[in-house]
Amino acid sequence: MASIRKEIPLDARAEDVWAAVRDIGALHTRLVPGFVTDTKLEPGARIVTFANGMIVKELIVDLDDKARRLVWSAVGGRLSHHNASAQVFADGDGRSRLVWTADLLPDELAGDIRTMMDHGAAAMQKAFAKR
Numbered sequence: 001m002a003s004i005r006k007e008i009p010l011d012a013r014a015e016d017v018w019a020a021v022r023d024i025g026a027l028h029t030r031l032v033p034g035f036v037t038d039t040k041l042e043p044g045a046r047i048v049t050f051a052n053g054m055i056v057k058e059l060i061v062d063l064d065d066k067a068r069r070l071v072w073s074a075v076g077g078r079l080s081h082h083n084a085s086a087q088v089f090a091d092g093d094g095r096s097r098l099v100w101t102a103d104l105l106p107d108e109l110a111g112d113i114r115t116m117m118d119h120g121a122a123a124m125q126k127a128f129a130k131r
Contacts, residue, residue, distance in 0.1 A: 001081070002110035006100045008121045012128040014096040018068040018088045020127075021098070024060060035123035046072075050116070081105040098124065 010017055020030040024046055027036040038049040045059045054077075061071040067087065074082040084102040091097040100121070104113055 002104050002107045002113075004102045004104075004110060004114050004117060006117050006121055008098045008100060008124055009091065010096045010098060010125060010128040011094070011130045012096055013094055014068065014088050014090040017096045017098060017128060018065075021068070021070050021086050021088060022063060022065065024063070024070070031127060032120050032123040033127055035120045051119075052116075078109060079104055079106075 020026070023030055025039050025041040027039045027046075027048060035051055036048055037051055040047040045057055048056050048058055050056070056074050057076055058072040058074050061073055061083070063070055068089070069085055069087040071083070071085045073084070082102065082104045084100070087099045089097045089099065100117060102113055102117065104110065
């Protein structure tokens with residue numbers, strides 16, 4: 001099983017980043033605008049439309065405010081298994097770090113998923129850049 005882990009430094013307080021992460025229906029407006037173009041909620045899941053046109057159903061597995069951790073699982077498509085998490089940590093004065101982990105099968109798709117996560121991380125950093 002492929003496992004991809006990204007540590008993303010952000011120029012925003014952990015509380016502000018967590019508020020955007022936990023707003024599971026607003027990926028396209030608050031967390032990763034441009035990388036995700038639309039998010040629709042349905043019971044226990046969200047339907048995510050990516051800038052490349054891909055549409056993915058993500059089951060919401062856990063939302064833990066105390067740990068500032070969200071866990072989801074993508075279903076359908078080319079992946080036979082996908083489980084991911086995003087956890088937000090304070091990282092100094094007014095800064096934070098988001099740790100994004102994805103475990104997936106088949107291993108051959110790890111390169112594609114890693115590239116998507118790189119684009120997502122860049123969008124996140126842009127969304128939280130100090131202006």
